[in-house]
Each structure stands twice: as C-alpha cells, then as structure tokens.
Amino acid sequence: MAILEILTFPDSRLAKKSAAVTKFDSSLEALAADMLETMYEANGIGLAAPQIDAHVQLVVMDIDFESSEDEPPILTNKNPRIFVNPKIVSKEGQQVGQEGCLSVPGEYEDVSRAAKIRLEYQDINGTPQSLEAEGLLAVCIQHELDHLDGRLFLDRLSFVKSKSVKRKILKEKQHE
Numbered sequence: 001m002a003i004l005e006i007l008t009f010p011d012s013r014l015a016k017k018s019a020a021v022t023k024f025d026s027s028l029e030a031l032a033a034d035m036l037e038t039m040y041e042a043n044g045i046g047l048a049a050p051q052i053d054a055h056v057q058l059v060v061m062d063i064d065f066e067s068s069e070d071e072p073p074i075l076t077n078k079n080p081r082i083f084v085n086p087k088i089v090s091k092e093g094q095q096v097g098q099e100g101c102l103s104v105p106g107e108y109e110d111v112s113r114a115a116k117i118r119l120e121y122q123d124i125n126g127t128p129q130s131l132e133a134e135g136l137l138a139v140c141i142q143h144e145l146d147h148l149d150g151r152l153f154l155d156r157l158s159f160v161k162s163k164s165v166k167r168k169i170l171k172e173k174q175h176e
C-alpha cells in the first residue's frame with residue numbers, strides 16, 4: 001500500500017470528469033486500498049479517485065466516529081466503504097451542514113445537500129449494490145460524487161461566496 005499525493009485547489013485536474021470503471025481486477029483493489037490509506041493518513045472521511053489524479057468513478061469513505069463524554073470524537077478508521085460507479089437515483093429533502101475537503105485544506109463552509117438519498121453502485125468485485133443514506137453519510141456521498149463530476153464543495157456555494165473563498169485561497173497560495 002502507498003500514501004498518494006492529494007491534489008489541491010486550484011489544480012485543474014480536479015475539474016476533470018471521471019470515467020466509469022470497467023475492469024474489476026487487482027489493480028482496482030490496490031487503488032482502493034491506497035486511497036483508504038491516504039484518506040486515513042490525512043484524517044479524512046472521504047476521498048474520490050480524481051483527488052489523487054486517477055480519473056475513474058471510485059470513492060472511498062469511512063465516517064465512523066467513537067465518542068466518549070469528555071473527549072472530542074475520534075475517527076475509528078474501522079468501517080471502510082468503497083463505491084464503484086456510484087449514482088444517486090433519488091433525493092429527498094434538504095440539509096445544510098459544514099463541509100471541508102482534503103483538496104481544499106483549511107476551508108469549511110455551509111453547504112446545502114439533499115437530506116436523504118438512494119445510491120446505486122458496484123462493490124469492488126463489480127456486484128451491483130444499493131444503499132439508502134441520510135445525515136452525514138448522505139452528505140459525504142454527495143460531496144464525493146461531485147468530485148467525480150469535477151466539482152468541489154466550493155462550487156456549491158452562492159456565486160458571491162464561492163468567488164470570495166476561491167479568491168482568498170488563491171491569495172494565500174501566492175504568499176506561500
């Protein structure tokens with residue numbers, strides 16, 4: 001397994017659309033394993049293949065937290081999920097929550113998403129699966145699927161907000 005480099009905004013490769021996975025072989029398994037390792041290392045809860053410059057419809061995720069009374073919640077890193085060729089087939093309701101992204105480090109903004117979704121996808125072996133999701137899982141799936149379309153959560157903000165956050169990031173990058 002290997003830790004992969006995560007592309008960050010404004011890298012234009014993040015805007016590419018991803019192609020469907022057609023081969024379910026050991027190299028797909030290795031890519032998913034590397035993506036999970038990379039995501040865990042970066043303390044993320046989701047990672048889409050284009051973020052590591054692989055432009056295929058593959059997403060990994062682990063949103064499980066352990067929380068005790070006095071301590072802040074800790075990611076367990078024990079419930080990896082892998083979605084191949086995922087498609088949202090129905091959406092219901094609305095929820096607004098703060099999102100961040102490993103490709104947009106340090107930025108957190110409120111984003112409006114569907115409250116409930118139904119997802120169809122293939123597992124790592126190519127077997128069709130489906131899933132109903134709400135709450136954080138639904139948000140994470142919608143966020144990661146946007147990456148497959150070349151879209152960042154910054155593109156889901158209002159026009160004015162999106163422009164101002166992007167300008168701020170670009171300005172900070174100039175000073176690095």
Ligand code: NI
Binds near residue numbers: 100
């Ligand atoms: Ni992201």
